[in-house]
Structure formats: C-alpha cells, structure tokens
Amino acid sequence: MAASKPTAGRLQHRVAFDERQTVDDGAGNERGVFQEKFKRWAEFRHRGGSETVIAARLEGQNILGVYVRSDAQSRQIGSDWEMRDLRTGTVYAINIVDAVSDRYWVYIQVRSGVAP
Numbered sequence: 001m002a003a004s005k006p007t008a009g010r011l012q013h014r015v016a017f018d019e020r021q022t023v024d025d026g027a028g029n030e031r032g033v034f035q036e037k038f039k040r041w042a043e044f045r046h047r048g049g050s051e052t053v054i055a056a057r058l059e060g061q062n063i064l065g066v067y068v069r070s071d072a073q074s075r076q077i078g079s080d081w082e083m084r085d086l087r088t089g090t091v092y093a094i095n096i097v098d099a100v101s102d103r104y105w106v107y108i109q110v111r112s113g114v115a116p
C-alpha cells in the first residue's frame with residue numbers, strides 16, 4: 001500500500017526550524033548556537049518497524065517523518081538544522097531533507113533524543 005499524500009487538514013503540529021549560527025563568546029572563541037528561522041504547520045508520521053527505528057526506540061529516541069508545505073524558506077532546511085515541536089518543546093535533529101521529490105511538500109526525517 002502506498003503512503004497517502006499529505007493534506008492541509010493533517011497539518012496539526014506547530015514546529016519551528018532553527019539554523020546553527022556561529023557566534024563569538026567574547027573570549028576569542030566561536031561557538032554554534034541555534035537561531036529560529038521560521039515556524040510552520042506540519043504533519044507528523046511515526047515511522048514503522050524497520051531495524052533502525054526499533055534500535056532507536058530501545059535507546060529512547062523517536063524517529064518521525066514530517067511534512068511541511070514547500071516554499072522558499074522550507075526548501076532551505078538542511079540536515080545541520082534542528083526542529084522544535086512548539087507544543088511539547090521536544091527538539092529533533094534533522095537527518096534527511098527531501099525538498100525536490102514533491103513540488104508541494106518538503107519531507108523531513110527527524111530524530112529526538114540525540115544532539116542536533
């Protein structure tokens with residue numbers, strides 16, 4: 001059975017996308033901090049029972065497939081960004097971004113419980 005296409009009615013999660021910025025710490029060193037770039041409504045899809053997903057769950061991690069509408073900002077998301085669920089506060093590291101397969105949607109695979 002093929003996966004169903006995302007629809008506007010399924011965009012039930014408010015998320016923020018943060019990009020890592022390099023800032024001076026005042027002591028001559030640079031460090032990376034995340035800065036919010038934009039917010040979007042998203043659809044979350046829990047990933048099934050692949051070996052990788054099962055292993056991640058045993059380590060207290062959660063892997064999700066996330067869909068957001070494709071636009072100029074969402075097509076800039078990179079695997080070095082992070083995503084935050086604004087309702088729960090959960091921070092997700094972004095593993096995979098597919099902004100080219102579907103002209104209407106950006107697919108993002110994220111993982112909680114790991115450093116972004």
